[in-house]
Amino acid sequence: xxxxxxxxxxxxxxxxxxxxxxxxxxxxxxxxxxxxxxxxxxxxxxxxxxxxxxxxxxxxxxxxxxxxxxxxxxxxxxxxxxxxxxxxxxxxxxxxxxxxxxxxxxxxxxxxxxxxxxxxxxxxxxxxxxxxxxxxxxxxxxxxxxxxxxxxxxxxxxxxxxxxxxxxxxxxxxxxxxxxxxxxxxxxxxxxxxxxxxxxxxxxxxxxx
Numbered sequence: 001x002x003x004x005x006x007x008x009x010x011x012x013x014x015x016x017x018x019x020x021x022x023x024x025x026x027x028x029x030x031x032x033x034x035x036x037x038x039x040x041x042x043x044x045x046x047x048x049x050x051x052x053x054x055x056x057x058x059x060x061x062x063x064x065x066x067x068x069x070x071x072x073x074x075x076x077x078x079x080x081x082x083x084x085x086x087x088x089x090x091x092x093x094x095x096x097x098x099x100x101x102x103x104x105x106x107x108x109x110x111x112x113x114x115x116x117x118x119x120x121x122x123x124x125x126x127x128x129x130x131x132x133x134x135x136x137x138x139x140x141x142x143x144x145x146x147x148x149x150x151x152x153x154x155x156x157x158x159x160x161x162x163x164x165x166x167x168x169x170x171x172x173x174x175x176x177x178x179x180x181x182x183x184x185x186x187x188x189x190x191x192x193x194x195x196x197x198x199x200x201x202x203x204x205x206x207x208x209x
Contacts, residue, residue: 007084010047012037014056018076025060030069053087054079 016033017026026033034044051057056075063069 007079010050011078013047026071027068
């Protein structure tokens, strides 16, 4: 048996929609039309479903978030009690749809196995992430050590370069004094008269630069 007078309520709703439709399409507040037809929200939803299943209407847009409901009316033929009952699932199907304790037990076991697999996968992912993080930290420590060693080598090279520059300056001064006559009155700023001496000093200074 169909639910009490559902087909009658569906017919009343269909007539209300048809009276408000333009060119076979209703657009507006479904709740208002259903209320005028004597349907509450629950029975209205059931009636709309029955009208859709029997091909009387097609809902193009649901009235949600302030939008109007848009329904295409395919037919205004009344729904009979037999039509409504034909839309209900058969008792045999209901009996087949019943579950027993074995079905529940299998479903529970399957769900537990699925959860166990998910937990194992997450644990493996956590371990892989931890190992990757440990390797990254170890690599970072190695790079920091190499950077410190490079900085120490740079300091040593700067010290050696400074010492070499000082030694070169002293060598230039000694060469100038030697080639300039060796007198105590000559200094590094005194021009060299000998072309060969100037050439040697030029080579030294070009290498220094």
